Amino acid sequence: MSDADKTGASSEQGRLRATRRSVIKGVIASGVAVSAVGYVVYERAAKRPAAGSVERLITLNVNGRDRRVDVAPHETLAHTIRYKLGMTGTKIGCDRAECGACTVMLDGVTTYSCSTLTQKARGYKITTIEGIAGPDGGLHKVQKAMIAELGPQCGFCTSGQVVAAVALLNHNPHPTLDEARRGMSGNLCKCGAYDHYLKAVMRAAQEA
């Protein structure tokens, strides 16, 4: 299911997409390593100028604040958020747009940050899990409902589930149960907490 289906809209979504292949190509220059494919923290690129003329020192708007950050051309948004901006609420579960633990919003649209190039996120309002609660620390109604319904089990997918639920309710404040499960279906949970997460989404939808 595409992100556009998940939250019901955005024609801009298309230009954010970078295929997994293009990301990997950027990371591993010559073919696939013996078996080290997978997560790669891009520190080396910071020391060796990459080919081309991509600006490295860029401004990202994250949770309402402009942040200057040095970003390699092939760096993913999940990596930038976790390792450059020091926010670890965004989780990496698969690093290939399967599980949704890394879900953030770009201009209100849910996006798998593990498979989005940071350079492509310039000019967007990026919202991570750390930006869901109010500036005073007051919890969002989705977070309150997740607590009341005992949404999470292990909690590793929860950041992504909360962001997905907030985006869903922003686009569709009163979803049917079926709309809610479709809206949330880009986020996996191996504990099987779907039942409790859905109850939380429906509860939050009833709150003002």
Added chain:
Amino acid sequence: MANEHKLIGKDFTVPDIEAKVTGRAKYSEDFRADNMAFCKTLTSPIPHAKIRSIDTSDALKIPGVLAILTADDVPQFPPPAQGIFAKDETFYVGEPILAVAAESEEIAVDAIEAIKIDFQQLPHVVDPLESLFPGGPNARSGGNVAAGQIKLQTVKWDGADFAAAGDTKMPLGRPAEEWEYGDVEAGFKKAKVVIEENFVSGTMSHNCMEPRTAFAYWQGGKCFLHGSNQSHTAAIANIARYIGIKPDQLVFIAEYCGGGFGSKIPGYPNMAIAALLSKKINRPVMHRISRYEEYGIGSARPGFQGYIKMGFAPDGKMLAADLYIVQESGPMATAGDFRAAAGAMSLVYQPIAMRFRTVPVLTNTVPVGAQRGPGENQLVNMIEPMMDKAARQLNIDRFDIRIINAPDSKAKFGKDQGPVTSAFLKDALEKLRTFSNWEERKKRSGQKNGTKVTGIGIGQGYHSAGSNGFDGLLRITPDGKLHVHTGVGNLGTHSWASTARVAPDLLNVSWDNVVIERGDTRRGLPFNSPQAGSLTASTQSRTMYAAAMAMKDKLTDIAAQMLGGKADDYELADEKVVQKGGGKSITYQQAAQKAVELGGKYSGKEVPDELNPITKSSVAMIAGTGLIAAAKDTLPRVGTTPGLTCNVAEVEIDTETGVVEIKECMSVVDVGTVLFPLGLGHQIAGGQILGIGLAHLERHLYDPKLGIPAAVGFHQGKVPTYLDVPPNITWQAVEKPDPQHPLGIKGVGEPSLGSGSSCIVSAIADALGGHLFNRTPVSADMILNHLSGRPPAHKPLQVNTV
């Protein structure tokens, strides 16, 4: 009794849940340190090979490469145990061979690409029956059969065994282990109906959402390890062994664990890599694990190839059962599912006579291990639809045949036919019959609606769900706070929190005045139950009970010393020790202050000898800071403590696509006293949802020719999504306390998955007019091939193919 409790049996806000919904919860990969280095492992690209030589010279020349760790640098464990790195011989695709520490992961990857390994490829095997075939390949040069007490050996069956079985039946060659009780053959002779089937249970990854990242550094001669683990203090000795240090040299920090499902119980070898590299380069090391790597080292449920024969009396009573399991065991002897399956057969169905035979066969597939209901859940998936078949042939109700065989508290368990502490599965089934509106619901069985056909299924689940003998540790500080020290770990079941409520409940302390000490061994954590095997709720609550009773004795003792009289003259009221019948009292603050003055056994300076060494060193960390009660749970418990569940599911199968839609699921559980209703509901619903995965979705796949795993992503492994599960899962509890537990509590985690899975397998068979696939997962293409009269795509007993 339930009415007297202020905390036990009540819902509450779990203390760590706000951290989870705000992203503040810190898992292993969320920690950082100055000067942190990264590492990556080189893993085997082929399923079975001799490692003739490793040349790291080019890799070491790459700027930024800090160190290389190989099998020669790490503690060794005798084969076929799972080690940290392959040494001399590699046994599966994805097996770690060495690790490189570097300034960045990217440099580490470059270094791995520059390493030259000379492999000599050896014959490999991914199908146990192929390995048992005369002249078939062995997964290890040392043999092809091993598990626990069964030592590494080579077992080949006779060609005649295979010839007699033909292409479609399970050959029944010489077992590596067998047992029997009662007269099995006499049972079959008396039987009115005999069911005889072959079956295959597929294997699947544990699929923990958090890859098992580890982060480590050394300070003051101690190793600080941030690891993802479901148990805490129960794992310390083993993790220390992997690192090659003493348990008290390990500071283990594991406040959160992103899923374990049995794959992170006593720690695991991979945890040691960051620690050993950190020691080597004297810098903090982060060892992130990718999803691909997780499929190699993250464990899997073993597959079964099996045979079952069951004989039934006219009333449905199971007179005899004959079970043979060939287990696909991976290359290390890491799983005893086959034994647990036999135990479940004997307990859930109470056959009057039973024979069990087994061969656990090593294969060049990923290492396997306990996965939520290990063995029991594969077993019920196969047997439950067969129970329906027997009921049909005997013309009795599907609930009736289960109830007549279900265990009650006089039930016998396993080959020794030992006792159980309590069993109320008959009660649970009766309750489920009503709860599921069975008489009305069963009329919809086989009903057609356009291209869809309805199936109704019943499933049962069992796992032992309680243990004893662990240490409780409680402390009241002079500010009046009750510190509950808990070492059970935080798997995500919320049971660390619900069991922490037992002590304040029994000691009349308000929940607001409780401080929970957990997640970091420096907080003084006692030796507690592994967070596994459906154990925590039952085991840790009785551990807490023992500690609370010890604390009560100390409180009344101190009150008598301060106010006169004997300890027996005093009782506990709201955070006070009060003279019985009204009169003088002291507060818990005063008692704690007095304990610090008194020292000795009151402040933890002296502890009971019977405590585990881990508990003793933890008490030493906090001694003198308050009134301390450390006690071992020596309360009696005789027999197996079974957690038992049963479920009903209604499904619709689309006969044109083979897609199974699950419409409704409901469950009734026998878990004794309910400790935390919301948390129990979560385990039941979660078990149902994972059961849906086990029944018809999740799988490992191996190319039989190349031995290469093909399911190395969530969608290839087919983890259930929101769209695969019914919108609402409902449940009830029998609520009959276990008499051998001071609070009556039993566990639920694993049975809930077994009954959640087997009710789906039963429902699919029911929708197809009772057709038995005898194979899980029941995939859509199996259903379609069956409906269109085509043969299945897999060979009859082939494993890891759908």
